[in-house]
Amino acid sequence: MRVLGIEGTAWCASAAVFDDAGGDVFVESDAYEPDSGGIHPREAAEHMGEAIPQVIARTLARAREEYGPDPIDAVAFSRGPGLGPCLRIVGTAARALSRTLEVPLVGVNHMVAHLEIGRHLSGFDSPVCLNASGANAHLLGYRDGRYRVLGETMDTGVGNALDKFTRHVGWSHPGGPKIEAHAEGGDYVELPYVVKGMDFSFSGIMSAAKAAYDDGVPVEDVCNSLQEHTFAMLTEVAERALSLTGTDELVLGGGVGQNDRLRGMLGEMCAARGAEFYAPEPRFLRDNAGMIAVLGAKMAAAGDVVAVAESAIDPDFRPDEVPVTWRDDGESVSRSVGPVSGSTADGGGTGDAGDDADLRGAEAVVEISGEAVTKRRLPKGYRHPELDASLRRDRTVTEARLLADARKQGVPTPLVWDVDVTEATIRMQRVGERDLAAALTDEHVRTVGGYLARLHAADVVHGDPTTRNVRIDGDRVFLVDFGLGYGSGHVEDHAMDLHVFEQSLEGTAAEPEALVAAFEGGYAAVGEETVLERLRGIEGRGRYQ
Numbered sequence: 136m137r138v139l140g141i142e143g144t145a146w147c148a149s150a151a152v153f154d155d156a157g158g159d160v161f162v163e164s165d166a167y168e169p170d171s172g173g174i175h176p177r178e179a180a181e182h183m184g185e186a187i188p189q190v191i192a193r194t195l196a197r198a199r200e201e202y203g204p205d206p207i208d209a210v211a212f213s214r215g216p217g218l219g220p221c222l223r224i225v226g227t228a229a230r231a232l233s234r235t236l237e238v239p240l241v242g243v244n245h246m247v248a249h250l251e252i253g254r255h256l257s258g259f260d261s262p263v264c265l266n267a268s269g270a271n272a273h274l275l276g277y278r279d280g281r282y283r284v285l286g287e288t289m290d291t292g293v294g295n296a297l298d299k300f301t302r303h304v305g306w307s308h309p310g311g312p313k314i315e316a317h318a319e320g321g322d323y324v325e326l327p328y329v330v331k332g333m334d335f336s337f338s339g340i341m342s343a344a345k346a347a348y349d350d351g352v353p354v355e356d357v358c359n360s361l362q363e364h365t366f367a368m369l370t371e372v373a374e375r376a377l378s379l380t381g382t383d384e385l386v387l388g389g390g391v392g393q394n395d396r397l398r399g400m401l402g403e404m405c406a407a408r409g410a411e412f413y414a415p416e417p418r419f420l421r422d423n424a425g426m427i428a429v430l431g432a433k434m435a436a437a438g439d440v441v442a443v444a445e446s447a448i449d450p451d452f453r454p455d456e457v458p459v460t461w462r463d464d465g466e467s468v469s470r471s472v473g474p475v476s477g478s479t480a481d482g483g484g485t486g487d488a489g490d491d492a493d494l495r496g497a498e499a500v501v502e503i504s505g506e507a508v509t510k511r512r513l514p515k516g517y518r519h520p521e522l523d524a525s526l527r528r529d530r531t532v533t534e535a536r537l538l539a540d541a542r543k544q545g546v547p548t549p550l551v552w553d554v555d556v557t558e559a560t561i562r563m564q565r566v567g568e569r570d571l572a573a574a575l576t577d578e579h580v581r582t583v584g585g586y587l588a589r590l591h592a593a594d595v596v597h598g599d600p601t602t603r604n605v606r607i608d609g610d611r612v613f614l615v616d617f618g619l620g621y622g623s624g625h626v627e628d629h630a631m632d633l634h635v636f637e638q639s640l641e642g643t644a645a646e647p648e649a650l651v652a653a654f655e656g657g658y659a660a661v662g663e664e665t666v667l668e669r670l671r672g673i674e675g676r677g678r679y680q
C-alpha cells in the first residue's frame with residue numbers, strides 16, 4: 136500500500152509518500168521561518184496556505200513518476216495537536232485530495248506519529264518513547280490498546296521552553312539549534328532542576344536562564360547549562376520509565392531529538408543499563424510528513440480510516456486518546472505501571488520481605504542486610520559532574536530529613552542511622568515484613584490515608600506513595616522511600632500524592648473500589664476536604680481517563 140501523508144501542525148508544511156511494500160519514503164517540506172521572534176499563528180497559517188498545495192503537487196508528481204498514473208491508496212493527515220488555523224488548512228487539503236483521488240482518509244495524531252516513526256525504523260517491539268518536541272514533552276508506553284502517558288511536562292514543551300529563552304536573547308525561531316551551537320565551549324552554571332516522579336517542569340529553569348543572561352552571565356554558559364539541565368531531566372525520567380516498565384528499548388521522537396547532547400545523554404544512560412536506544416535521523420525527528428505517511432499506512436492497513444464528515448481537526452488531540460488499532464495487546468509494556476507519575480522511582484524501595492538482597496533501581500541501589508538497609512544513589516555518567524553531585528547530595532539530605540520530619544508528625548518511618556552525604560548513602564532501619572501490595576486491607580489503606588494527611592498538614596509531600604512504598608508489620612504501617620519527597624503546602628501537590636496512591640491501588644487490586652473509599656475515609660478524617668476536591672479535578676484531566 137502507498138500512502139500520501141500531509142503534515143502542517145505549526146511550522147512545517149510537508150507531504151510525503153510511503154510505500155509499505157518497498158519501505159521507501161520520500162518527503163517534500165517547506166518550513167516557515169519568521170523574520171524575528173517566535174511563531175506567529177497567523178503568519179504560520181498564511182505560510183501553510185501557500186506551501187501545502189505546492190508540496191502536495193510536487194509529491195504527487197514524483198509518486199506518478201515512480202509508481203505510475205494511479206499511485207496512491209490512502210491520504211493521511213495530521214489531525215492534531217497543533218495550531219488551529221494551520222490544522223484547518225491541512226484538514227481541508229487532505230479531504231479534497233482523498234475525494235479527488237477517490238481513496239480513503241486517515242486522521243493521524245502528530246505525537247503518536249513522532250513515536251511510531253522511531254518504532255518503525257528501529258524494529259523494536261515495545262519500546263518506551265521519549266517525545267521531545269516543540270510544543271510537547273512526554274514519555275509514552277503502549278498498554279492495552281492505548282499509548283499511556285507515563286510522564287510529561289507540567290508546563291511548556293521542551294522546544295518551546297528553549298525557544299522562549301532565545302527569543303529573550305533576540306534570536307529568531309527556531310531557537311534550539313542556536314542554543315546547541317552556542318553551548319559549545321560554555322561553562323556550567325547552576326539552574327533549577329525539577330523532576331517529580333516521571334513528570335517535569337521547565338518554567339522555573341527558563342525564568343532563571345533569562346535572569347542569568349540579564350545579570351551578565353555569558354550566553355554560552357547559559358546555553359550550555361540549559362542543555363545540561365533540561366536534557367538531564369528528560370534522561371532521568373526516561374530511565375525511570377524503563378526501570379518501571381521493565382522495558383529495555385527506548386526510542387526518541389520530536390524536533391529537539393536532533394540535538395546531539397540530548398542523544399548522547401540518552402545513549403549513555405541506555406548503554407549503562409544494558410538497554411537499546413534508537414534515534415531516527417534528523418529529517419524524521421523534526422516535523423515531517425514521512426512520519427504521518429508511515430503511521431497512516433499502518434492505520435489504513437488496520438481499516439482505521441475516517442469518514443470525511445467525522446474528520447474534524449483537534450488542536451488539543453492527546454496521544455492517549457487514540458485507540459491503537461494497528462498493534463496487538465500482547466505487546467503491552469508492564470501492567471504494573473498505571474498512567475501516573477511516581478511509582479517506585481527507586482525501583483523497589485526496601486524491597487520484599489525475606490532474604491537479604493540487592494535491589495537496583497533507576498536511581499539507587501538498595502542493600503538489605505539483617506536489620507539494616509543501605510541505600511546509595513548512584514553517580515550518573517550522562518549528567519554534568521557538578522549537577523550529578525548536587526542532585527545526589529540534595530536528594531540524600533532531603534530523604535533523611537523527611538524520614539525524620541514524618542516521624543515527628545506521628546507517621547512511622549525507618550530510623551535513620553547514618554547519612555554519608557559525599558557517598559549519597561543512607562543507612563537505616565529495616566521495617567515491615569512485607570509491602571502493602573501483599574497485605575492490602577481496608578484498615579491498612581485507611582491508616583495510609585491518615586498518615587498522608589498528617590504529612591500534608593506539616594507541608595510534607597511524600598512524592599511517591601505507592602503500595603510498594605508502604606511496609607506492613609502486623610498492624611503496623613510504615614511509609615518508606617521519601618526520595619522524591621519535598622516540602623509544599625500546595626493543594627495540588629497534596630492531591631497528587633493521593634492520586635499516585637489511588638492509581639497504585641488500582642494497579643495492584645482486582646477490585647479497588649472499597650480500598651479507595653477506605654483510603655479517602657482515612658484521609659478525610661484528618662486532612663483537608665479541599666485536597667479531596669482537587670483530586671477529583673486531577674482525575675478529570677485528559678491523561679488520567
Ligand SMILES: C[C@@H](O)[C@H](NC(=O)OP(=O)(O)OC[C@H]1O[C@@H](n2cnc3c(N)ncnc32)[C@H](O)[C@@H]1O)C(=O)O
Binds near residue numbers: 245268269294389395
Ligand atoms: C504540535 C506540533 O506542531 C509540534 N511540533 C513541533 O514543535 O516541531 P518539532 O519539529 O517536533 O520540534 C521543533 C522544536 O525543536 C527544536 N529544535 C530543533 N533543532 C534543535 C536542536 N538542535 N537542539 C534543540 N532543539 C532543537 C526547535 O527549537 C523547536 O522548538 C510538536 O510536536 O509538539
Ligand SMILES: [Fe+2]
Binds near residue numbers: 245390422
Ligand atoms: Fe512535532
